[in-house]
């Protein structure tokens with residue numbers, strides 16, 4: 001399906017969100033327009049501002065409106081700054097759960113000219129995003145975390161065959177268009193039933209992808225191996241909490257958390273959302289690095305283009321990433337990368353490259 005008009009929902013979020021999201025939107029709009037695609041970018045109420053205006057960080061009208069959009073661009077939220085009754089569930093989790101965005105894809109690759117601990121890292125972490133120990137999304141009713149007494153805290157971890165199967169399929173499919181290698185990350189020597197089921201189902205799915213090489217690692221060993229020989233790994237597939245932790249490690253190895261992009265997807269929807277948080281310590285000062293947000297939108301365009309077999313979108317996504325690389329190469333960098341550029345200056349240069 002090729003369409004010349006796209007409707008894209010924009011949720012700016014908190015902290016640095018209103019600074020980095022508009023930069024990514026302007027750049028993506030330019031990349032799309034250059035390929036004959038007109039995008040309408042609809043900013044919807046979300047986050048701390050929506051608590052003030054609508055009484056909820058994710059108002060019902062936002063959820064309803066999101067359903068009518070082609071894809072979503074979501075900024076970070078700072079729920080710790082919300083009034084206590086609005087702190088959980090986190091707004092991002094509400095959207096992930098509502099649309100069953102079960103796959104969180106987090107690449108880690110160094111950008112030329114940015115100092116990196118592991119300049120040769122080129123990884124994709126495929127993180128199961130709907131269950132595990134994440135109490136904000138692993139129950140239909142109630143919370144997966146509870147306290148029978150003030151001194152006893154319990155958490156329920158959820159692992160289902162169906163969720164393992166679908167995330168494993170996404171990982172093996174992704175490996176086919178990369179270096180053809182998947183590492184299943186678990187802790188089945190201790191969490192034998194839960195992460196054991198995750199490992200077993202992933203290995204079953206592997207049999208359907210004989211062209212992809214599969215191996216497995218315990219999560220603690222994986223953390224060490226990522227530091228020791230990061231270039232040896234291609235796609236890692238893992239459960240929710242392990243994926244969250246390993247992807248921050250991989251992001252730092254590749255340069256900085258401020259570079260770490262991600263998309264969350266179901267089989268039919270995609271949401272661009274950078275890995276970093278709202279960074280309240282630098283918010284409002286035009287200091288934030290917009291690269292993670294721009295690359296997240298680039299990855300969402302590529303996902304959407306592949307799904308709808310529209311090469312203009314995949315090309316727009318590739319052009320966005322290339323313009324990030326070119327801007328950094330031209331010496332335009334924000335403070336986190338040792339530069340002096342402001343967020344807005346980075347955005348302006350990027351658009352001129354595009």
Ligand code: ATP
Pocket residue numbers: 016020076077257258275276277278279280281282287288289290292336
């Ligand atoms: P969360 O739990 O929501 O992920 P967090 O508290 O772990 O958030 P961040 O908000 O991501 O952490 O901030 C961690 C550090 O990284 C802060 O010092 C912040 O300023 C910095 N940081 C995060 N994102 C960026 C960015 N885009 N540009 C520059 N610095 C950033």
